[in-house]
Amino acid sequence: MSKNGNNSHGYRGVGLEVLDRHGVGVWSDVEIESSRGSFRGLILPRSETADDRHIVLKLISGYNVGIGAETITKITEHGRREAHYKIPEKEFPRDDAKPNIVLFGTGGTIASRLDYRTGAVIPAFSPGELYGSVPELADICNLETEKLFGVFSENMAREQYLTLAERIGQAIADGYDGVVIGHGTDTMHHTAAVLTFMIQNPPIPIVMVGSQRSSDRPSSDAAINLINAVKAAAEGDIAEVQVCMFGPTSDEYCLLHRGTRVRKMHSSYRSTFRTIGDVPLAMIDPKRITHLRQDYKRRRQDREVKIVPTFDDRVTILYYYPGMRPDLVDAIVEKGYRGVVIAGTGLGHVNKPLYKAMGRACEAGVHVYMTVQTLWGYVQMYVYETGRELMELGIVPAANMLPEAAYMKLCWALGQSDDRDEVKRLMLTPVGDEITLREPYNGYLVYQGEIPEVQEFIRSIRR
């Protein structure tokens, strides 16, 4: 008799066979005899990606261990203890004097707790659950939440962008004082850029937030990021699409970054988001918002906003590398792509053998824009002869637009027009500083370790 029925909790092959043979299953409290000795504990579910030759046991000490299924000679069941876990919910207090904020969930976990028995992460999302885990939020606002999708950030795409833009437009019309969007960090800057293009001239802050360390860890940045994001949405004056994430790796403050100029720059640091080629909008901590620039769009009381929910995803980024072959460009055209954003070398270059293929692409009506893979700095295609030749072929320099921002913008523009000049007008008319007129002197700061003045800085300033 199988106790495992249809749900084998990740067990299969030898492991499942051994469980079945001994008439036990997940949540059985067992004593296992094996060629390595005996073990007492609770059988836990097994990860789908792990091998099929081990049984996971939670010992009384709270530790998990794996027992080789083939070494098992006997299993005695002492009972069953099934885990059911639910986040303690507490009603989010309402205070009419406080601003009303809506939090949209896209699938990344802003707050979560772990089921200590299975290790499964249970997301906290309803206002009650969030209040249970981040009660400070109630000091700031009245919070409502809506889960829009359940996708990892790398799976965000056209459909999600359109829905998000429309829902935000609705929230503005509904009179909310601010919008917060919980988002996985990997593609947060893509979404931030496209929302900037789709939601033009919003009257309220639209703040994207995520976490680099999951909220089940005491060192998590999730709660602080969320508190600061909600504060920026509720009390902040910046009525733009912005990203709120850790500033330094120290627990000091978050930075508010403009949606088109922000980029994830480290695979794991909590201070991974940086404003590129410019300075951030503001520093924010639970006590104050410190504006770093004055040229932002102010919060307004009206509800006027222009939502432009257009997106054609037949666009690609071509990250140039030495020796790139022209057939790649031909293949892009052949497959029906309508737009290409090149991340070129230096000031915006690709090799000579690509020229003809690029010419064919432009000829075929593909919209080709040049950005730089250096990330910092402007495209400048007049400096060298090669740049001029490329422009003659029809490649348009995209100034200092970040490659990802240019990609999102071209998708957005091609959703509106196929006219070469109109697309070019859309592309080169900045909506939210994706192209800036000037690069501030302190817009490019990448410190190098071990240089005495840098050492002095990180030693004394705690960043």
Add this chain to the structure above:
Amino acid sequence: MSLPFKPFDQMTAEDYAAIDLKVGLEVHQQLLTERKLFCRCPAGRYSNEYDAEILRHMRPTLSELGEYDGTALMEKKTRKNIYYRIHHATVCTYEFDDTPPFMINPEALDKALGIGLLLNLNIVGELHVARKQYLDGSIPTGFQRTGILGVDGWIPFGDRKIRIRQLSIEEDACREVSDVGHERVYLTDRLGMPLIETVTEPDMRTPQEAAAVGQLLRLLVRSTGQVRTGYGAGRQDVNVSVRGGTRVEIKGTPQIWRNPRLIYNEARRQCSLLHIRDQLRERGVTPESFEARSEDVTKLVADTEYAPIREALGEGAVVRCVLLKGFGAFLREPTQEHTTFAKEFSDRVRVIACLTKLPNMVHSDAPSESLAGPIWTALRRKLRASHGDALVLVWGSEADTASACNEVIIRAREATEGIPSDTRQALKDGTNGFERVLPGADRMYPDTDLPPLEITQSRLDGIEAELPELVWGRMQRYRESGLPEEAVWALCVSRRQAELFDRIMAESPLSPRFVAIMLVQRMKALRRAGLAVDSLSTDEICGVFRAFAEGRLAREGVLHLLTHLARGVDAENEAADGAERVERTLAELGIAPLDDAELKARLDQKLAELDAGSFATPAKMCRYVIGQMQRDCVGRVSGQRVARLVHDQLNVPLEKSPVETKA
């Protein structure tokens, strides 16, 4: 249980049996590896220097929050700022939680598994790394990565077995630099070093037994040669409980000899706390009837002469007074040596409310030491305290004193129930103080950053083949060969020493006692004299003993030759063949043993050079000649033989000579 407790020195095994003392050990031992456990930073490099500092806070995750409401979390804002000092040579982005873990260090894992086999453990089929939460900031992630390697083992102890509950492999924590007020500072060099933790069952019945088992476990791990030695490389925690008590963990000292007194004091504390609870019940104070409250009394104490409060008031502090209904007189009840029940409160106030400047509270059970009588009277009136009640005063910032009052009340409520489950810190005087609340199994959860790792049978077989002889067997063998107990331990504590001894004994038919004394005592003396004896290869040391066994070296020459070899250790010589170097040095020194004829010839020559008349007495001449002869024949003949020969020759009775006692 009989109170008052006997002094430490007078406690017998029967006394401990009467209170049903149970002691378990948690032995932490750093493994000797090149790198850390979950990243590639070098292990074992310590420095107080640092290049950078970062600031973090520890936020309780939801499981802890279960017990807190929003207001309580607001109080949690009195939490610590934790500063980590970082030296670029010893720390990378992993340690301060900005990079996910790398795969576990296989070198560390193999060494730990070897020790697991020696502890007779059931080794797991698969290692699952868990996160064990620590909110004190000693690990920047807020948890320690740790995994169980085996369970249910044992070690022999006298004629019984001490059961080993489990062995885990884990990363070491930060070193604390300071902890004052709301700021705690850590050094991160030790963070992430591979560590094993051996947990015994509570099988020890006396403090002395616990120390003996502690020594044995230390010996076992050190006998493998796979662990670090030196201060702090091995640390022992003790778990103590008495009948009716609770398991309390005392974070250990690196010195096992301190443990018995710690255990005694903890046993005594638990008995005292149970006694206090019983007396409270007699007065009708139970968890249900418990009553306490606090009020701001800053104005009432404004004119106090008591310096700590007066100074705090000068800095703008507020003073709050807690009324503990029915607690009168208990706060002066002794709990440990030189320690009263009041310290239980003071500790909590210090650790949790961050009022770290001592004294941080005063109470009405020791009124004369602090405030004047009329102030106490006024406080009693204000708090509506009756005779049997106790008052506790705390002072500091508004938030901290509120938190302190809360802690005092929490601790008092616990007193009506018995003994709180604490983790306690060992203090130098053998008593212990509160460190944190003992966390339960709930703080363990799987590390989602790392996959399970199979421990294959072939890996275990390979490790087993390389294991040293079991230390118990080795000890038994040494005892049977007549070695004194100190020598047995001294040899067994080091794998190199023991294996060297065994090789010498196998190669050369020498007295075990002689070899052991040479290796343990004489070599130690050379080491203390600054000689590089540890750089000598086993080939060299064995070569010396072989030369002696073959009669090519006098007994006295052994140390002489070792000294010369140790002096000559340098890069060039280290590369040379050991045995060859011994022969060469032996030849250079020219210290072949002298037989009787050669010795006689040398003495005759010496006497011929001397004018006997220039000595006042024959005995004086005798002493002079012996001195000269010993200098000429150093390392080639025993002092005794020289003396006997000279005495015979000069016809001076031997027993009168002081030379006999020399050498």
